[in-house]
Amino acid sequence: MSETYQLRDGLVVPKIAFGTWLVNGAQGVNSIVSALNVGYRLIDSAFNYENEGAVGAAIRKSPVPREDIIVSSKLPGRHHHYQEAIDTIQESLYRAGLDYYDLYLIHWPNPKEDNYVEAWQALIDAQRFGLIRSIGVSNFLPEHLERLEKETGVMPVLNQIELHPYFNQEKQREYDQAHGILDQAWSPLGRASNELKDPFILKLAEKYHKNAGQIILRWETQLGVLPIAKSSHTDHQRENLNIFDFELTADELVGMSKLTKVDGRLKNQDPAVYEEF
Ligand SMILES: NC(=O)c1ccc[n+]([C@@H]2O[C@H](COP(=O)([O-])OP(=O)(O)OC[C@H]3O[C@@H](n4cnc5c(N)ncnc54)[C@H](OP(=O)(O)O)[C@@H]3O)[C@@H](O)[C@H]2O)c1
DSSP: OOOOEETTTTTTSSEEEEETTTTTTHHHHHHHHHHHHHHHOEOOGGGTTTOHHHHHHHEEESSSSSGGGGEEEHHHHHHHHHHHHHHHHHHHHHTTTTTOEEEEEEEEEEEEETTTTHHHHHHHHHHHHHHHHEEEEOOHHHHHHHHHHHHOOOOOOOEEEBBBBTOOOOOOOHHHTTTTTTEEEEEGGGGSSSGOOOOHHHHHHHHHHHHHHHHHHHHHHHEEEEEEEEOOHHHHHHHOOOOOOOSOHHHHHHHHHTTTTOOOOOOOOOTTTTTOO
16 A cells, blocks of 8 residues: 555554454454455454454465554553553453554543553553554543643554544544644444435545545545544455545535534544443
8 A cells, every 4th residue: 555644653554444343253354354455554453342363363364464564453441550451462462463563552541430541651661562563542532632641741643533524523633633643533434324325425426436435535534534444345445445546625625524513423422421441
């Protein structure tokens, strides 16, 4: 894959990633191998997806060299205490059969528990130990990021957030970009719900001879965001990568941004209150 972003710490990552939520077991391995074969070089996973083993198996099965793949996983909310976090990162590696992760994120801040700074210290140390190349977070609001910086002196290089046309996260993106934090978009296709049928997006799809998903993913990359698209079908996987041969105009970007809704989250998972363990 030719188009890349460079994280603040120097790590170079592709502009689009492959998501693996609900991609499990032997079928999951086949899906991930297919994704690697069609050209994905960033695989997103999580301890809580219970598929780090499938990710590792797919990497070993695929002809793509390990060092050419950015492998990413996430620390679950139930293991934010320092020693548990270190043990969990090690367990993530054992599950995948890998020596290191390229990226490792705190999955949710869980602010009511308020142990995410401790978890962050564990990620900082795991990076020092050589278990992780780059450290980041997911679903962190500016107030959470500020505490990380204030209490550890280290700002994440990446924040994985819910982002799709009906929830475009303008404010969070502004904050993250101002602090040198790359945003990854989870559910970038809105989980294939109404956004793929939106009339404005369908009109752009017609103009550029693309489908609605390709318009959405291109819009996200033009915002400077890294979408994590999931598909179990090789044809969809291929389509979702084929987005770099056209460019939306400035007016079209404005039009896309107008589709956002205040309550556009898919499942009302506001990180200020929502917790996941
Ligand atoms: N950090 C977090 O808290 C968090 C939360 C949620 C998700 N994630 C990550 O983000 C990834 C993506 O999010 P997601 O899986 O929720 O949603 P998504 O990628 O927005 O949508 C996935 C759905 O879109 C369909 N699809 C994909 N490409 C398509 C195409 N070209 N045409 C039509 N349909 C298409 C897929 O069906 P087919 O399989 O049939 O193609 C699947 O049903 C996850 O897999 C996970 O890695 C992270």
